[in-house]
Amino acid sequence: MGVSGTGKSTVAHSLAQRLAIPFAEADEFHSPGNIAKMSAGIPLDDSDRRPWLQAIGRWLHEHAVGGSGGVVTCSALKRRYRDTLREAAPSVFFLHLTASEEVLERRIGHRTGHFMPESLLASQLATLEPLAPDERGAVLDTGPPADTIAARAVALLPRPNERGEE
Template sequence: MSENPTAIVVMGVSGSGKSTIGRRLADALGYAFLEGDDMHPPANIARMSAGVPLDDADRVAWLEGIAGWMEAQQASGRSVVVACSALKRAYRERLRQAGPAVCFVYLRVGHQELARRMRGREHFMPPELLGSQLATLEEPGVEESALTVEANGPVDEVVARVLRRLERQGPPGAPVGGGVQRRG
């Protein structure tokens, strides 16, 4: 438990490594972890499985569920890591309202690498929807204070890169030198 709980949202398109990197960050920091895909209503999963991209209306209940979980965790004094695409600025704004210290880590990966990753995994999001995700993506602007991390390399390197940036910068509102601390 923490007096100043933090929420780190690991974001990016499908195949960027959100789940893998997010779980590893949560383990390293001793934070609770939420796989945002687990919050999708069955209708969303059915649409994506059928190759139909989601629209803003489809994502409302999903984002509200994630934000509600974040709010409950932070109200209980728990810091969290959430894997969530958060493709649009409006989606990030909703998640940012879930607590006083919400930090976004944007995993940027090249198109060819994303396609390769998606072809090699079992997931309800088919590789054919990658184009729609890339078209929907609004990369975080400078004013959003997101950490943008190139995530083409090995998982261990990406996790280490994110941890270094979080330790140096810290969550929004943290004092200078007030970065996150690794567990153990």
């Protein structure tokens, strides 16, 4: 989880490879209407996000029930968004990726082929509600290389008997 430009996709790919489990990019779950809004520089509202979050939650649930688990990127900026994901997949563990605003602006400004414009970064930062102490997860700075972050993430992930699973 985290705002645009934190390296969610890069780190998630590396993490999924390390764990040999399925990976999904949350952007793939957006409706064409959501993509059009964001491409036009219009922030999504909660009515836009709810079906998107529910679809991601279903993916997480299906992979948990199937036994493989999975890694999915998702901004999950607000506690209630993460609650929506937990409704479907109660054992979800969030890795909150962070970076300075300057780093985020540079990363967003240099990437190509992505519909999220730099102009929406400020609204994402204003919306962000960091993980609360009672939420299962960890915070990682994305300054180091993605493989280093993924290795740190693996060490932080709960083992199967710590996930509350039977």
